[in-house]
Amino acid sequence: MPGNAGLHAEVGGLSIGSPVIVASGVWPMEPSLWPxxxxxxxxxxxxxxxxxxxxxxxxxxxxxxxxxxxxxxxGLQNPGIDHFVKNELIGLQTCDKPVLVNVSFESIRExxxxxxxxxxSRSLVGAVELNVSCPNVSxxxxxxxxxxxxLEKAVSFARKIWQGPLWVKLSPQTSxxxxxxxxxxxxxxxxxxxxxxxxxxxxxxxxxKPFFERIFAGLSGPAIFPLALRAxxxxxxxxxxxxxxxxxxxxPEDALSMMLAxxxxxxxxxxxxxxxxxxxxxxxxxxxxxxxxxxxxxxxITGRARR
Amino acid sequence: xxxxxxxxxxxxSDRKGRIVLTESVGRGCRHIRVEIESGCCxxxxxxxxxxxxxxxxxxxxxxxxxxxxxxxxxxxxxxRIVGRGTSHMASLPPGTEVDLRGPCGRGFPxxxxxxxxxxxxxxxxxxxxxxxxxxxxxxxVTVILGVPGNGWEEFAKWCSSRVPGLRxxxxxxxxxxxxxxxxxxxxxxxxGDEVWGCGPNAMLRELGHLFKIGSGRIxxxxxxxxxxxxxxxxxxxxxxxxxxxxxxxxxxxxxxxEIFPNAW
Ligand SMILES: Cc1cc2nc3c(=O)[nH]c(=O)nc-3n(C[C@H](O)[C@H](O)[C@H](O)COP(=O)(O)OP(=O)(O)OC[C@H]3O[C@@H](n4cnc5c(N)ncnc54)[C@H](O)[C@@H]3O)c2cc1C
Ligand SMILES: Cc1cc2nc3c(=O)[nH]c(=O)nc-3n(C[C@H](O)[C@H](O)[C@H](O)COP(=O)(O)O)c2cc1C
Ligand code: FES
Numbered sequence: 334m335p336g337n338a339g340l341h342a343e344v345g346g347l348s349i350g351s352p353v354i355v356a357s358g359v360w361p362m363e364p365s366l367w368p369x370x371x372x373x374x375x376x377x378x379x380x381x382x383x384x385x386x387x388x389x390x391x392x393x394x395x396x397x398x399x400x401x402x403x404x405x406x407x408g409l410q411n412p413g414i415d416h417f418v419k420n421e422l423i424g425l426q427t428c429d430k431p432v433l434v435n436v437s438f439e440s441i442r443e444x445x446x447x448x449x450x451x452x453x454s455r456s457l458v459g460a461v462e463l464n465v466s467c468p469n470v471s472x473x474x475x476x477x478x479x480x481x482x483x484l485e486k487a488v489s490f491a492r493k494i495w496q497g498p499l500w501v502k503l504s505p506q507t508s509x510x511x512x513x514x515x516x517x518x519x520x521x522x523x524x525x526x527x528x529x530x531x532x533x534x535x536x537x538x539x540x541x542k543p544f545f546e547r548i549f550a551g552l553s554g555p556a557i558f559p560l561a562l563r564a565x566x567x568x569x570x571x572x573x574x575x576x577x578x579x580x581x582x583x584x585p586e587d588a589l590s591m592m593l594a595x596x597x598x599x600x601x602x603x604x605x606x607x608x609x610x611x612x613x614x615x616x617x618x619x620x621x622x623x624x625x626x627x628x629x630x631x632x633x634i635t636g637r638a639r640r
Numbered sequence: 641x642x643x644x645x646x647x648x649x650x651x652x653s654d655r656k657g658r659i660v661l662t663e664s665v666g667r668g669c670r671h672i673r674v675e676i677e678s679g680c681c682x683x684x685x686x687x688x689x690x691x692x693x694x695x696x697x698x699x700x701x702x703x704x705x706x707x708x709x710x711x712x713x714x715x716x717x718x719x720r721i722v723g724r725g726t727s728h729m730a731s732l733p734p735g736t737e738v739d740l741r742g743p744c745g746r747g748f749p750x751x752x753x754x755x756x757x758x759x760x761x762x763x764x765x766x767x768x769x770x771x772x773x774x775x776x777x778x779x780x781v782t783v784i785l786g787v788p789g790n791g792w793e794e795f796a797k798w799c800s801s802r803v804p805g806l807r808x809x810x811x812x813x814x815x816x817x818x819x820x821x822x823x824x825x826x827x828x829x830x831x832g833d834e835v836w837g838c839g840p841n842a843m844l845r846e847l848g849h850l851f852k853i854g855s856g857r858i859x860x861x862x863x864x865x866x867x868x869x870x871x872x873x874x875x876x877x878x879x880x881x882x883x884x885x886x887x888x889x890x891x892x893x894x895x896x897x898e899i900f901p902n903a904w
Contacts, residue, residue, distance in 0.1 A: 361871035396875035401698040606868045
């Protein structure tokens with residue numbers, strides 16, 4: 334990234350060339366499908382949410398645009414951890430950046446089995462991103478992340494098995510994002526991702542029915558940015574481990590705001606659906622800020638709005 | 641059974657464009673021409689672009705449209721206003737800057753049989769306006785357009801002016817022959833013909849009848865709501881005979897049998 338000095342960051346046990354991460358569930362797992370130069374400015378890439386067994390995901394309609402937002406009800410469609418390790422994890426290394434593996438589970442036994450299957454490929458996994466926040470499945474997913482005891486159990490257990498970097502992706506539906514972030518920190522997580530999608534819904538007025546078969550769905554995109562920013566502010570005030578800001582980042586300015594609020598890095602999702610140049614533009618904006626304020630590196634931007 | 645055409649992700653990219661022409665084509669339909677700033681490879685018929693107004697976050701996502709014609713620096717689209725995205729697009733005056741992502745997906749591969757029959761329902765004719773222009777000098781191409789009827793006169797006329805010999809059918813009998821596009825196809829098909837379909841799912845399913853007459857090959861172009869267009873979000877996935885497939889990269893064009901394995 335020429336001209337983007339000082340963007341290198343050490344975050345949650347991970348060394349990344351820029352603090353811009355592609356969020357889970359938005360990027361194809363096959364490098365043959367990646368548009369040319371599309372990962373410019375990206376520091377790390379996160380996998381789709383993976384489960385022990387393959388899943389076909391939810392039936393019926395899966396996406397619905399709302400005002401400056403997107404509701405999704407994908408339901409963790411994924412080929413299962415075995416297929417991912419055997420076929421996709423190696424291919425993903427062609428991006429030449431750390432690969433985060435987003436792990437979703439119904440039971441502690443399932444979590445153990447997934448992590449054990451990842452262990453032999455430890456060197457290919459930048460970090461495990463524990464997904465305790467998927468709103469689109471009946472069992473597991475978000476339920477782990479809404480109960481303090483469940484969260485404690487899952488994170489402590491993952492910490493015992495997985496010696497590599499361990500991040501936890503929280504749900505914004507928690508009663509207190511600060512308290513839940515602290516639980517993650519106390520149980521050995523090295524970073525918290527704040528946050529996953531916000532629970533919403535849509536009604537099909539012609540059919541007089543909920544639009545989605547599962548009724549509720551996850552809201553992402555510009556509409557949620559101020560909500561996510563507030564959550565990042567709260568989390569960053571509650572923990573010492575890095576907070577990764579995620580939710581609605583659409584313009585380079587948004588990423589800067591997230592970092593000023595206390596994020597050490599950001600994840601971008603929905604914006605990539607219409608703008609593949611955003612990560613590079615975020616890098617330029619952060620570099621310009623570093624230069625304008627005579628900072629040493631991007632890490633010094635983190636939390637400056639809290640002083 | 642899967643189509644043996646490769647998708648090159650590298651060909652799909654975000655492009656900047658500008659609307660240079662916009663005209664109404666009958667009630668609720670619009671033709672626009674977009675000039676592409678950096679030029680564009682010519683898409684295969686059936687490939688599509690996600691298109692949106694630049695710098696506007698509501699509507700947020702690009703809407704998938706299949707070009708009806710292309711040159712080295714422009715793309716033409718024909719669409720029907722059905723919701724927020726398409727009504728917004730229809731309201732944009734010439735000069736408006738737009739974002740385009742594409743060309744996306746696997747379009748119709750070059751025909752392999754002697755005669756080609758293109759069966760469309762309403763706006764499903766979009767990719768066939770391009771395909772018929774491309775192939776009619778090389779082989780016998782029959783294009784069939786089925787519309788509801790009353791209110792579609794101008795649309796039918798506009799399409800007829802672009803497709804010599806267009807065969808029109810309407811449900812209410814006010815335009816062309818009374819009936820639907822599949823019935824019309826049954827009346828012209830000969831054993832060994834290649835059939836391509838684009839339109840409502842119910843119509844595409846009915847195309848299976850043409851196998852009984854001995855159609856050599858039936859390809860269909862599907863629609864699905866899309867967010868990313870590059871195979872990442874899985875918003876467009878649907879079950880097929882060979883597992884879950886993404887309409888945006890595994891399609892939108894599929895072998896008929898792959899989509900309707902249990903239809904007959
Ligand atoms: C590969 C592909 C090529 C297409 N080419 C054309 C074309 O050339 N001309 C054209 O007029 N239309 C085309 N469509 C359909 C077009 O994309 C939709 O009509 C459009 O996205 C609707 O957006 P909206 O915001 O106006 O409607 P919305 O407000 O989102 O929805 C209104 C209505 O449109 C339906 N709808 C929404 N999105 C889609 C979708 N992606 N596919 C099918 N139905 C949808 C909904 O079920 C609803 O009935 C194509 C679709 C695909 C997938
Ligand atoms: C289509 C889609 C699929 C997603 N799949 C996952 C997933 O598998 N695992 C996960 O942790 N988050 C998933 N997410 C959530 C995103 O990673 C991100 O946290 C969220 O969309 C908010 O960020 P954004 O507004 O930048 O998109 C998904 C989001 C979308 C839109
Ligand atoms: S539209 Fe995202 S995978 Fe097809």
